[in-house]
Amino acid sequence: MPVIQRIVKPTSHRGKRAILKKEPQLFEDAKQTLCIKGASTSQLVTDCMKDLYDLKKPDAQMMQKKNDIRPFEDVTRIEQFCQKLNSPLFMFASHNKKRPHNLVMGRVFEHTLLDMVEFGVENYKSLKEFKVGKISTGTKPILIFNGEVFENNHEFGRIRNLLVDMFQREVVGKVRLQGLEHVLSFTAVDNKILLRSYRIQLKKSGTRIPRIELEEIGPRMDLEIRRTKLAADDLFKQACKKPKELKVKKKKNISKNTLGTTLGRIHIGAQKLNSIQTRKMKGLKKTVAERKAERKRKSLEADATSPKKIRISNGNVTD
Amino acid sequence: MDVVNAILEKNVNSNKSISVHKDLELEIDEGTLLASDYNVFDKENLRSSQDTYLKNLTRDNVQVLINKIWMLQTERVDEAIVGILPKPVFVLPRARSVPKPKPLTKWQQFAKEKGITSKKKNKSKVTWDEELEKWIPKYGYKKAKADEQKEWLVEVNDPTKFTNGEDPFTASKTAKREKQAKNELQRLRNLAKAKNVKLPRVGIPSTEHFRDARQLAAATTIARASTASVGKFQSRLPKEKDAKDIASHVPGIKKKRKEAPLSVVQEKQRNKKLAESILRSKSTILHVDAPVPSTKSAKSSNSGGKKKSSKKEGKGAKKPKGGKGKRDLRSKVGGRKRR
Known part of the structure; x- marks a missing residue:
């Protein structure tokens, strides 16, 4: 019988790896960001996106061509790009009369849109205009959010979530204390989010912990919130689902006392004293006479009782 | 200052x-x-x-x-x-949903149930071959070449291995192809099971298909009649009979003729029953007043000493049925022409 219809498998190891990489992972890497230019862009908004791209650099991709997309009307093209280039975050720059210097930030979950926020860029000062020492690329930034709206307002809360997702890079277990050198601060004032970027300078303070001084390195921009498209709560909750493997299972009946010794409580089933095997000793062995007497007693007992009961007693003997 | x-x-x-x-x-x-x-x-x-x-x-x-x-x-x-940083508390959405565990194959499931574990932990890909005196892989790259070198000569008349007259090389080739096909079938079946696709069953039909022995008999009867020659040339098992009570659905089954009525009363009763059953049937008669196509009655054939009947068929006349209708022996005269 010839093989009729094969389900296509990757032929090369490289192809297999590429397919495996696109499959859902238990532990996800840093989210990639896709930077897309709209059909018409202003110099300002392109520079702005370029700066953000530079800040995010190893985890970002810049698309070179212009794309005639209106994300708030039809997001499918962006979703396609995100799927193709394997990047769940995106930035989209455009410029028109109604919405000048427009920057859209968003993210996808399972190749469909989750959140999307449109910002208008104002008061922009680029990375290059700050003539100061820059930070090394790829450092995990410290994120500071100022303003009560981030807690009270649902929309701002979600925007904070998006911004953290956008700028946090990968989750790390260890961090070099001297290597913390970049701060991104987001301040919510009225309907704007003021983005500032600083470099940390560690100064002596007389204690082990250093004193912090900040130096602005740019980019500086005020982001005016325009349109938003936020995910429904249940979808968001579904997206936030943690894998079972990552949850720590509580160990029962193990505790530690103040001295640091581990104590455990163990349950043992009830002891069956009748059937338990005790140690055999010569001294406890029955003599021949004793055994004979016992046999005699048993036979007498059996004779005395009724035939029905005899059977029972016999059964007991055999048991 | x-x-x-x-x-x-x-x-x-x-x-x-x-x-x-x-x-x-x-x-x-x-x-x-x-x-x-x-x-x-x-x-x-x-x-x-x-x-x-x-x-x-x-x-x-x-x-x-x-x-x-x-x-x-x-x-x-x-x-x-x-x-050393603690685990993040701030909840962020994932890029893709949590991967589901891969469904087990039929063998894996069986092994799990029975507690079978592979003994070979660090099994090597190569084995030492005494004949060739070198390391050859168990499968994959260079394996086929090694086999070729090993089996460059095969005894044809080896009754333990091959049936007489069979080309040993083709035999091994077909054996290999069959193995591959079997493996592929198993792979696809596992895939289908994983994707929850229902597959048509191969081999003996199960109780899923036929709940009842009668259904099975009906199916075989219908299958036999489903040839171009209405099952005329299909072989039968000894003592095999057609299924009952489906004769009306299957062409070619010999129907039992009803016995002729014994008395006038019986005949009357039977006809009445038939008429009633027609009247009771739910099928409505369409276009009661529709014009009935006129049919010309066939002219009498015996005219002017013509031997052959020349039937001219009208529009609504019956189609000729090969052999099914009764032959009119008188109209067709066989044998020598008589003048």
Whole structure:
């Protein structure tokens, strides 16, 4: 019988790896960001996106061509790009009369849109205009959010979530204390989010912990919130689902006392004293006479009782 | 004096302590290096000197966060002091949903049930071949070549291996192809099971298809009649009979003729029954008043000494049925022509 219809498998190891990489992972890497230019862009908004791209650099991709997309009307093209280039975050720059210097930030979950926020860029000062020492690329930034709206307002809360997702890079277990050198601060004032970027300078303070001084390195921009498209709560909750493997299972009946010794409580089933095997000793062995007497007693007992009961007693003997 | 003041001021500035006072405690997540400050802004300061105000505000918040981070447990890695961060608390959505566990194959499931575990932990890909005196792989690259070298000569008349007259090379080839096909079938079946696709069953039909022996008999009867020759040339098993009560559905089955009525009463009764059954049937008669196509009655054939009947068929006349209708022996005269 010839093989009729094969389900296509990757032929090369490289192809297999590429397919495996696109499959859902238990532990996800840093989210990639896709930077897309709209059909018409202003110099300002392109520079702005370029700066953000530079800040995010190893985890970002810049698309070179212009794309005639209106994300708030039809997001499918962006979703396609995100799927193709394997990047769940995106930035989209455009410029028109109604919405000048427009920057859209968003993210996808399972190749469909989750959140999307449109910002208008104002008061922009680029990375290059700050003539100061820059930070090394790829450092995990410290994120500071100022303003009560981030807690009270649902929309701002979600925007904070998006911004953290956008700028946090990968989750790390260890961090070099001297290597913390970049701060991104987001301040919510009225309907704007003021983005500032600083470099940390560690100064002596007389204690082990250093004193912090900040130096602005740019980019500086005020982001005016325009349109938003936020995910429904249940979808968001579904997206936030943690894998079972990552949850720590509580160990029962193990505790530690103040001295640091581990104590455990163990349950043992009830002891069956009748059937338990005790140690055999010569001294406890029955003599021949004793055994004979016992046999005699048993036979007498059996004779005395009724035939029905005899059977029972016999059964007991055999048991 | 100004110089002294300036120096003093600078000194005071630089000796700012690391402690920061906040009305509302910051919400800090060391795992993501995130700090959220929900305190109310100093509106005037924010308006008049925005940049310096923001810088100072951020500095304070960063100081609070750094204080926390530097207090964490540290470790020395390559002459650098690293802080061990706790797990992030701030909940972020994933890019893709959590992967589902891969469904087990039929064999894996069986092995799991029976507790079969592979004994070979670190099995090597190559084995030592005595004949060739070299390491050859068990499968894959260079395996086929090694086989070719090993089996360059095969005895044809080896009755233990091959049936007489069979080409041993083709035999081994077909055996291999069959093995491959079987493996592929199993793979596809496992895939279908994983994707929850229902497959048509192969081999003996199961009870799923035929609940009843009668259904099975009906199916075989219908299948036999489903040839171009209505099952006329299909072989039968000894004592095999057609299924009952489906004769009306299957063409070609011999129907039992009804016995002729014994009496007039019986005949009458039977006809009445038939008429009633027609009248009772739910099928409605369409176009009762529709014009009935006129049919010309066939002309009498015996005219002017013609031997052959020349039937002219009308529009609504019956189609000729080969052999089914009764032959009119008188109309067709066989044998020698008589003048």
